[in-house]
Amino acid sequence: MKRFLLCLILLPSQLFAGQTEDEYLLSLVRLDEMIEVVRAEGLSDNQNIPMEFFGSSFGGAWTDTLDEIFDETVLSSQIEEEFLSSFGDAPRDEILEFLESDAWQIAVGYELKGRVAMLDPKVEAAAIETYWQTFEKNNRRMQDLTALIEAGDLINTNVVGAMNSMYEFNLGIVSEGFDLGMSEEDILVQIWSEEDNLRYEISEWIYSFLLLAYDPLDTDLLQAQIAFFETPEGKRFNRALIESFDRVYGGISFNLGAAIAILAHEQVL
Numbered sequence: 467m468k469r470f471l472l473c474l475i476l477l478p479s480q481l482f483a484g485q486t487e488d489e490y491l492l493s494l495v496r497l498d499e500m501i502e503v504v505r506a507e508g509l510s511d512n513q514n515i516p517m518e519f520f521g522s523s524f525g526g527a528w529t530d531t532l533d534e535i536f537d538e539t540v541l542s543s544q545i546e547e548e549f550l551s552s553f554g555d556a557p558r559d560e561i562l563e564f565l566e567s568d569a570w571q572i573a574v575g576y577e578l579k580g581r582v583a584m585l586d587p588k589v590e591a592a593a594i595e596t597y598w599q600t601f602e603k604n605n606r607r608m609q610d611l612t613a614l615i616e617a618g619d620l621i622n623t624n625v626v627g628a629m630n631s632m633y634e635f636n637l638g639i640v641s642e643g644f645d646l647g648m649s650e651e652d653i654l655v656q657i658w659s660e661e662d663n664l665r666y667e668i669s670e671w672i673y674s675f676l677l678l679a680y681d682p683l684d685t686d687l688l689q690a691q692i693a694f695f696e697t698p699e700g701k702r703f704n705r706a707l708i709e710s711f712d713r714v715y716g717g718i719s720f721n722l723g724a725a726i727a728i729l730a731h732e733q734v735l
Contacts (some may be wrong), residue, residue, distance in 0.1 A: 496574055505541065515593050535721050548713050637653075
């Protein structure tokens with residue numbers, strides 16, 4: 467729930483050689499690489515759900531279920547469709563120019579490596595410790611990261627996304643006839659009661675992650691990112707990216723809930 471989130475200098479005549487504009491946009495966003503990470507995170511973060519809920523691993527059945535839910539081909543198709551739909555048909559020149567730049571390509575490369583690294587609990591714990599040490603100093607890097615987080619509204623959008631995913635997960639469980647002993651209204655109340663804790667954990671994770679991932683990133687490139695995401699075009703791009711992943715994550719969460727309820731029912735029988 468917490469995971470939110472290379473310079474190509476081409477002449478205009480070369481821009482879409484062999485590609486449609488949509489294909490070129492997707493290649494610059496590097497969605498394929500993001501989806502590889504989404505799959506790795508999904509398999510890692512959700513492997514213990516059966517044990518946490520039912521005290522059983524469900525053996526290979528849960529492993530097979532996760533493999534199906536986080537199938538890269540399916541995820542790629544869903545996210546690309548949602549992203550292009552959210553992105554719309556407005557002019558893309560300024561956005562493409564930014565996506566071609568080091569400020570995006572190098573930063574995204576570091577983010578992808580950082581997300582994989584944070585799958586290791588020891589790396590994550592060390593990154594969180596570094597965050598709190600850096601937080602107290604409030605140095606230039608922390609100030610720049612705060613500006614980036616605020617420009618992208620990363621904490622609020624991740625909190626909303628996490629709460630939506632929690633709700634969809636519970637709906638998935640209920641959809642298979644599993645009685646949670648709560649109405650939908652009760653589920654919503656329970657989720658809203660977790661908002662403050664979620665905001666704290668998500669804020670801590672985002673800062674920790676960015677400090678780790680962007681450690682080698684030049685300040686000029688970080689500031690170029692901030693400047694872009696403060697523009698209307700930057701906000702449009704960021705909103706499309708976040709909305710597309712949120713919608714797909716909602717479906718994933720529902721499927722996880724439904725799958726765990728089915729396996730629990732089968733085990734009882």
